[in-house]
Amino acid sequence: xxxxxxxxxxxxxxxxxxxxxxxxxxxxxxxxxxxxxxxxxxxxxxxxxxxxxxxxxxxxxxxxxxxxxxxxxxxxxxxxxxxxxxxxxxxxxxxxxxxxxxxxxxxxxxxxxxxxxxxxxxxxxxxxxxxxxxxxxxxxxxxxxxxxxxxxxxxxxxxxxxxxxxxxxxxxxxxxxxxxxxxxxxxxxxxxxxxxxxxxxxxxxxxxxxxxxxxxxxxxxxxxxxxxxxxxxxxxxxxxxxxxxxxxxxxxxxxxxxxxxxxxxxxxxxxxxxxxxxxxxxxxxxxxxxxxxxxxxxxxxxxxxxxxxxxxxxxxxxxxxxxxxxxxxxxxxxxxxxxxxxxxxxxxxxxx
Amino acid sequence: xxxxxxxxxxxxxxxxxxxxxxxxxxxxxxxxxxxxxxxxxxxxxxxxxxxxxxxxxxxxxxxxxxxxxxxxxxxxxxxxxxxxxxxxxxxxxxxxxxxxxxxxxxxxxxxxxxxxxxxxxxxxxxxxxxxxxxxxxxxxxxxxxxxxxxxxxxxxxxxxxxxxxxxxxxxxxxxxxxxxxxxxxxxxxxxxxxxxxxxxxxxxxxxxxxxxxxxxxxxxxxxxxxxxxxxxxxxxxxxxxxxxxxxxxxxxxxxxxxxxxxxxxxxxxxxxxxxxxxxxxxxxxxxxxxxxxxxxxxxxxxxxxxxxxxxxxxxxxxxxxx
Numbered sequence: 001x002x003x004x005x006x007x008x009x010x011x012x013x014x015x016x017x018x019x020x021x022x023x024x025x026x027x028x029x030x031x032x033x034x035x036x037x038x039x040x041x042x043x044x045x046x047x048x049x050x051x052x053x054x055x056x057x058x059x060x061x062x063x064x065x066x067x068x069x070x071x072x073x074x075x076x077x078x079x080x081x082x083x084x085x086x087x088x089x090x091x092x093x094x095x096x097x098x099x100x101x102x103x104x105x106x107x108x109x110x111x112x113x114x115x116x117x118x119x120x121x122x123x124x125x126x127x128x129x130x131x132x133x134x135x136x137x138x139x140x141x142x143x144x145x146x147x148x149x150x151x152x153x154x155x156x157x158x159x160x161x162x163x164x165x166x167x168x169x170x171x172x173x174x175x176x177x178x179x180x181x182x183x184x185x186x187x188x189x190x191x192x193x194x195x196x197x198x199x200x201x202x203x204x205x206x207x208x209x210x211x212x213x214x215x216x217x218x219x220x221x222x223x224x225x226x227x228x229x230x231x232x233x234x235x236x237x238x239x240x241x242x243x244x245x246x247x248x249x250x251x252x253x254x255x256x257x258x259x260x261x262x263x264x265x266x267x268x269x270x271x272x273x274x275x276x277x278x279x280x281x282x283x284x285x286x287x288x289x290x291x292x293x294x295x296x297x298x299x300x301x302x303x304x305x306x307x308x309x310x311x312x313x314x315x316x317x318x319x320x321x322x323x324x325x326x327x328x329x330x331x332x333x334x335x336x337x338x339x340x341x342x343x344x345x346x347x348x349x350x351x352x
Numbered sequence: 353x354x355x356x357x358x359x360x361x362x363x364x365x366x367x368x369x370x371x372x373x374x375x376x377x378x379x380x381x382x383x384x385x386x387x388x389x390x391x392x393x394x395x396x397x398x399x400x401x402x403x404x405x406x407x408x409x410x411x412x413x414x415x416x417x418x419x420x421x422x423x424x425x426x427x428x429x430x431x432x433x434x435x436x437x438x439x440x441x442x443x444x445x446x447x448x449x450x451x452x453x454x455x456x457x458x459x460x461x462x463x464x465x466x467x468x469x470x471x472x473x474x475x476x477x478x479x480x481x482x483x484x485x486x487x488x489x490x491x492x493x494x495x496x497x498x499x500x501x502x503x504x505x506x507x508x509x510x511x512x513x514x515x516x517x518x519x520x521x522x523x524x525x526x527x528x529x530x531x532x533x534x535x536x537x538x539x540x541x542x543x544x545x546x547x548x549x550x551x552x553x554x555x556x557x558x559x560x561x562x563x564x565x566x567x568x569x570x571x572x573x574x575x576x577x578x579x580x581x582x583x584x585x586x587x588x589x590x591x592x593x594x595x596x597x598x599x600x601x602x603x604x605x606x607x608x609x610x611x612x613x614x615x616x617x618x619x620x621x622x623x624x625x626x627x628x629x630x631x632x633x634x635x636x637x638x639x640x641x642x643x644x645x646x647x648x649x650x651x652x653x654x655x656x657x658x659x660x661x662x663x664x665x666x667x668x669x670x671x672x673x674x
């Protein structure tokens with residue numbers, strides 16, 4: 001049974017929206033932070049959609065606005081200093097930004113859940129993991145302590161924590177990093193949400209554990225037919241799991257593409273730079289490519305294309321006009337589905 | 353890259369080395385019985401049990417509490433019975449070393465030993481009552497100010513500042529002077545009314561720090577409401593410094609009650625308290641120092657016991673402060 005069917009049969013608050021609308025649609029989202037030094041524009045018009053069962057990877061370096069977008073979707077942005085001057089976040093066609101605080105709270109956890117980067121600091125150190133997992137059921141479904149604990153054990157089994165029954169009363173610091181991240185995943189999964197946002201779920205883990213956790217996440221996503229937004233700066237993590245990728249730079253999406261297309265033929269100089277800076281075995285002994293310069297200060301984003309001061313292909317127009325997200329086409333003009341590039345010279349970039 | 357799988361992590365709160373080792377052992381030996389789970393509080397308790405200062409102060413406090421609850425266990429003499437033939441007698445003068453009244457007698461011939469024993473109740477009651485009231489009131493104000501921030505915080509913090517600005521003794525004297533019959537609860541209320549600011553400030557700071565933790569954001573992201581976040585997620589993590597400050601302050605309140613009683617504005621007769629006895633003894637201190645020595649000594653021991661307990665609790669709850 002998929003989650004979509006369940007909600008169709010028994011409509012719950014916040015879900016009586018348009019069933020044909022995409023699961024989540026972000027439209028022209030802007031987020032700014034009012035600081036002493038001025039207004040930091042963290043997100044400048046982001047658009048993306050996620051459907052049920054689909055994985056969108058949002059890729060970008062630190063400060064590109066990927067996490068802030070996720071926080072805006074979850075409604076956990078600190079406001080003030082944060083502010084959303086314009087934009088819409090549509091969950092099944094309903095704008096979450098215009099909902100009441102209570103309506104939004106009912107969506108959190110139940111319909112949209114989030115997995116955080118650092119599981120140790122995201123789990124309450126004074127409460128046992130069983131309590132924290134069970135809390136989901138007690139808060140949202142009003143189960144008794146005993147029932148909630150049984151459910152917690154079931155969840156721990158599902159994310160393959162060995163000896164769940166014995167470990168349910170343990171505290172977060174008694175688990176290893178990978179196990180803790182599984183508990184975070186279990187918490188997010190508890191109420192079988194329609195959408196999960198994973199904010200760098202594997203960054204704090206070592207490489208072997210990273211692979212296990214990503215596999216688990218992908219498997220559970222398929223099982224429940226959930227939408228998944230995977231926020232990461234690790235190109236390696238995305239390749240196997242994601243369906244499509246959105247690359248962010250300075251609060252904008254600079255390129256969108258189905259995952260393998262992006263690796264094969266990047267259509268934006270920034271993406272190209274990122275891919276060229278991955279170390280490869282066949283280039284042993286050669287100097288590794290690096291994108292020159294630093295990411296822009298969000299208080300003073302360069303005029304025109306934000307990437308132009310670092311871009312090897314920059315021309316005069318790049319410092320003046322902000323490029324829109326162009327539809328990327330083949331040389332002969334056939335449209336490439338789902339591909340877009342916010343570069344004035346995307347043709348030159350993709351077709352050489 | 354740090355070896356995350358093995359390190360229990362820096363934030364493992366009071367997990368001193370022992371706990372860390374236990375945690376690691378539990379991770380390794382998971383499928384076997386991993387023993388009793390260790391919470392922050394059970395870790396703290398483990399630390400406390402091994403701290404000699406805690407053991408000494410806790411034993412003293414238990415003794416004092418028993419004394420306060422059942423003074424007749426310690427003496428059969430009526431502390432209010434004055435026998436003027438015993439006027440200022442000390443033990444060596446009347447000879448019997450093993451007498452029930454081996455602290456001697458005061459000006460009115462009352463047994464100092466009995467008065468010291470019966471005085472514990474008033475002194476400790478004031479201390480405990482003030483601490484409870486202050487923790488509840490200050491804790492609530494601090495929690496609300498810290499959690500909501502913004503204008504709520506501004507208003508509550510200014511109110512706290514105003515109360516903080518009133519000199520504690522001057523303020524309590526002004527209040528207490530208008531009561532002729534100053535019972536324990538009157539003195540305790542006056543002191544609590546002026547004393548809650550410290551706890552409120554500590555609580556506010558602690559809540560602001562805790563509020564920014566990832567697990568609070570995570571709880572919010574998973575749909576927890578305000579009350580649950582405040583009391584289930586923030587409070588248990590923010591309460592430790594408040595407990596420490598309150599325990600240390602308890603000793604201070606007992607001393608403050610004695611000070612007020614000495615000045616004649618604390619508890620009033622017929623209540624028996626160490627402060628009143630110290631006050632009575634002041635006129636005869638040159639000739640008969642023993643009359644002041646014993647109640648003052650008990651007061652010092654009690655205050656010291658609570659301060660030592662507070663220090664031990666602080667060390668156990670936050671090893672970083674040691």
